[in-house]
Amino acid sequence: MVNFVAKNFALDSSLSESEKIPVVNPSNEEIIGFTFTTNNLRVENIVRLAKANKQNWSSISSPERGNILRNFLKKIELSKQDFIKIVCAETGKSQIDSVNEFEAMLEMGHLMASNGRRLNGITSHSKNSLKRISVWREPVGVCALIVASNTPLPNYAWKVFPALIAGNSVILKPSEFTPFSSTLFTEIALEAGIPASAFQLIHGDGETGSTLVNCDVDLISFTGSKETGMKIAKAAASKLTKVALELGGKNALIICDDADVELASDAAVASAFSNAGQRCAAASRIIVTEGVYEEFISSFYNKVNKLACGNSDSNSVGPVISAKSLERINKILNESIKKGARISAQGSNSNKKGFYIKPTVVTEVSPDDEISKVELFGPICCLYKVKNINEAIALANNSEYGLTSAIWTQNHSTAQLATNALEVGMVTVNGPTFGAEPNMPFGGVKNSGNGWRENGESVLDIYTEIKTVAENRI
Numbered sequence: 001m002v003n004f005v006a007k008n009f010a011l012d013s014s015l016s017e018s019e020k021i022p023v024v025n026p027s028n029e030e031i032i033g034f035t036f037t038t039n040n041l042r043v044e045n046i047v048r049l050a051k052a053n054k055q056n057w058s059s060i061s062s063p064e065r066g067n068i069l070r071n072f073l074k075k076i077e078l079s080k081q082d083f084i085k086i087v088c089a090e091t092g093k094s095q096i097d098s099v100n101e102f103e104a105m106l107e108m109g110h111l112m113a114s115n116g117r118r119l120n121g122i123t124s125h126s127k128n129s130l131k132r133i134s135v136w137r138e139p140v141g142v143c144a145l146i147v148a149s150n151t152p153l154p155n156y157a158w159k160v161f162p163a164l165i166a167g168n169s170v171i172l173k174p175s176e177f178t179p180f181s182s183t184l185f186t187e188i189a190l191e192a193g194i195p196a197s198a199f200q201l202i203h204g205d206g207e208t209g210s211t212l213v214n215c216d217v218d219l220i221s222f223t224g225s226k227e228t229g230m231k232i233a234k235a236a237a238s239k240l241t242k243v244a245l246e247l248g249g250k251n252a253l254i255i256c257d258d259a260d261v262e263l264a265s266d267a268a269v270a271s272a273f274s275n276a277g278q279r280c281a282a283a284s285r286i287i288v289t290e291g292v293y294e295e296f297i298s299s300f301y302n303k304v305n306k307l308a309c310g311n312s313d314s315n316s317v318g319p320v321i322s323a324k325s326l327e328r329i330n331k332i333l334n335e336s337i338k339k340g341a342r343i344s345a346q347g348s349n350s351n352k353k354g355f356y357i358k359p360t361v362v363t364e365v366s367p368d369d370e371i372s373k374v375e376l377f378g379p380i381c382c383l384y385k386v387k388n389i390n391e392a393i394a395l396a397n398n399s400e401y402g403l404t405s406a407i408w409t410q411n412h413s414t415a416q417l418a419t420n421a422l423e424v425g426m427v428t429v430n431g432p433t434f435g436a437e438p439n440m441p442f443g444g445v446k447n448s449g450n451g452w453r454e455n456g457e458s459v460l461d462i463y464t465e466i467k468t469v470a471e472n473r474i
Contacts, residue, residue, distance in 0.1 A: 021176055021205065026319035026355045027092030027311040035179035037204040040211045046200050047215040050142045050169045053197035058139045058167040065165055066116020072192035073109045082184060087152060090178040092311050092319040092354065097275065105153040108438040108455070112161035115460065119166065130473040137464035139167035140242060141218030146209050146232075148223045149175035149321050150278040150377070156185050158454050159221050160199075166463040168219070169198040173212055176205045177321050210235075217241065221462060223280075225375070226401075226447050233450065244452040244462045246280070246443055248375035249403030251433040252396035253283040254418065256389055257291035259408035263430070265299040271406065271432040272381035273307060273347075273359045276318045280448075281404045281426075281434035284376055286361075286383045287392045293385045300345070300383075301361065307347030309356040317347060317379050319355040326355040329378040333360065336371040340364060344383065367398050375401070389414055397423045403444035406433045425449070 020034045038046075057065070076083070080102060087098040124133040143163045147155040152174065163170045174182035186201040202212060206228070213220050213235050221244045222232050229245040236243045253271050255264050271283030288296050307316040320326050337343070347359035359379040365372055372382050386392045389409075396405055406428040407418040415429045425444035428435065436442040441453035452462050 021203075023090065023177065023179060024322070025089050025092055026321055027351075029323075029353045029355070032089045033180060035176055035203045038202045038208050043202060043208065043211045044215055046171060046202060047142065047212070047217060049197055050171060050200060051216065053195070054139075054142055054169045056195040057164070057169055057198035060167075062119045062165065062167065063116045065167065066113045068193045069109065069113040069116070069161065069165060072189055072194065073106060073113065075188045075192050076106065076109070076185075079184065079188060083153065083181060086180045086184060087178075088311070090152065090180055091149065091321065093275075094311050094313045094315065094318060096313045097318065101151050101153045104151075104438075105157040108154065108157035109161045111438040112165045115162075115165050119460070119464075126470070128472070132471045132473075134469045134471070136467045136469065137166065137460065138467050140463055140465055141168060142216075143168045143170050143219040143221060143463065144173065144212050144215075144217040145170055146173045146212070146220070146222045146224070147175065149177040150275065150280075152178040152181045153185075155223060156182060158459075159223075160185075160189075162454075162459040163219075163221070163463045164194065164199070166460060168463055169200075171200045171202055171212065171217070173202045173204070173209050175321075176203070179203050213241075219244070219463070222246070229450075242462075243450065244454075245450045246452075246454055247403075247448050248377075248401055249280045249282070249444060249448055250285060250373065250375055250399045250401040251281055251283050251404045251406075251424075252285040252287050252392075252399075252422075253433050254389070254392045254396060254405070254407040255286070255288040255292060255296050256392075256407065256409040256411070256414055257289050258410045258414075259292060259296075260410070260430075261292060261295050261299050264408040265296060265303055267406065267408065267430075267432045268300055268381075269303050269307070271434060272361075273304075273317050273379045274434075276320050276357070277359075277379040277381075278320060278377050279434050280375075281436070282377075283406065283433040284381050285372070285396070285399075286381055287395055288383065288385055289389065289392060290385055290387055297344070297383070304345040304347055304359055304361055307359045309347065309349035309351055309354075309358060311354075317356075317359045320357060320378050321355070323355055325377065326357060329357055329376050329380065332371055332374065332376060333362070333380060336362060336365060336369055339369065341369070341371065347379075367395060373399065389417065393418060393421045397421070400447045401444065402446035403448035404428070404433045406431055425453070 145159040223246040344363040345361040404426040441456040441458040443453040
């Protein structure tokens with residue numbers, strides 16, 4: 001049944017059948033509505049509109065922008081049930097997971113709104129007593145914000161709220177799989193008082209995103225795959241456009257001999273299989289030292305085998321986002337089995353329809369096998385046994401990615417050794433590989449990004465430019 005409609009806010013024109021894209025509920029494969037491909041001319045006109053009118057938002061004082069964002073958030077809260085209904089339908093997630101995403105969106109929004117009073121620069125002394133030096137934050141300009149489908153509401157919040165509080169105009173490009181939540185998000189933004197020229201929405205697939213990044217925008221902020229991120233970086237380089245990339249991960253969770261096994265196995269299950277493994281911070285590699293290996297796998301396998309696919313609150317693992325993702329992940333898994341990999345634990349799936357993959361633990365794989373190296377973005381993890389913490393760290397670092405990691409130990413020295421040596425942007429001691437809070441800078445090293453950090457105060461470095469002012473008294 002068609003329940004939702006994606007809107008074109010910038011240009012009121014009819015859509016041809018060729019421009020329509022069906023949107024499918026991943027949990028049951030039913031079409032829930034249609035989005036559309038914004039053609040190249042529309043995209044270019046939207047960017048021109050934003051460029052020509054960017055002062056409509058940037059000229060508003062940052063405290064007043066904060067007040068408008070707070071009004072935006074109040075209106076979002078009034079639409080909680082609508083957001084939850086849409087996210088459940090777009091992503092196939094359970095209601096409880098959709099509620100958690102809604103709350104995460106609000107948290108980020110409130111943190112950024114408070115920065116209306118705290119967009120601080122610095123002052124500095126000069127060797128000349130008649131000279132005063134100050135450093136200001138100014139808006140970058142027009143920001144192209146391209147987000148992934150895995151957690152749509154937090155993904156909008158992580159980019160839109162910091163961009164707006166800094167005084168930028170934004171053009172949001174959501175995934176073609178989750179267009180309706182972004183439509184509602186945009187409607188509410190405009191109702192809250194954000195100028196239409198400062199908040200625009202572009203629907204479409206990867207080609208639409210490619211058109212956007214090749215337009216005359218001032219900043220591109222992208223969350224998604226390494227491959228797409230590299231294409232964006234190349235396109236931006238020709239114009240020296242500022243680019244912030246939050247890319248993939250092949251994150252390792254390390255279990256040491258002195259770990260609390262029950263708690264560690266809980267963390268491993270959550271890290272590998274929550275959100276159907278569709279987290280850039282998911283633990284797709286579990287590394288266990290040999291002294292605790294047998295005890296750990298006994299606990300871990302028992303918990304994994306009890307997991308069940310479905311989209312109700314009583315189920316553990318939801319669907320992946322699309323049939324294409326399902327096919328890609330299964331292909332990699334099947335190829336690894338042909339080469340000698342073994343499925344050592346696996347949950348159940350009784351659903352007749354839906355893009356479900358049984359939560360799966362794979363053993364007897366080489367660190368150099370494809371399944372050990374690529375980001376799967378699904379509920380599959382590889383399990384490895386190592387002799388000691390040094391081998392564990394070396395294996396964890398044997399990856400082109402460097403986003404997150406976690407280590408389970410009760411020894412402070414071991415924890416310090418790991419946090420110093422792990423080549424990642426975020427390390428958790430005695431916790432899961434995911435769980436970034438709004439005040440925590442989030443991002444990775446190596447092929448997990450290009451050096452910027454989302455969340456926390458660091459995110460303002462993405463969405464502002466620095467101006468240094470030297471004032472002389474004469």
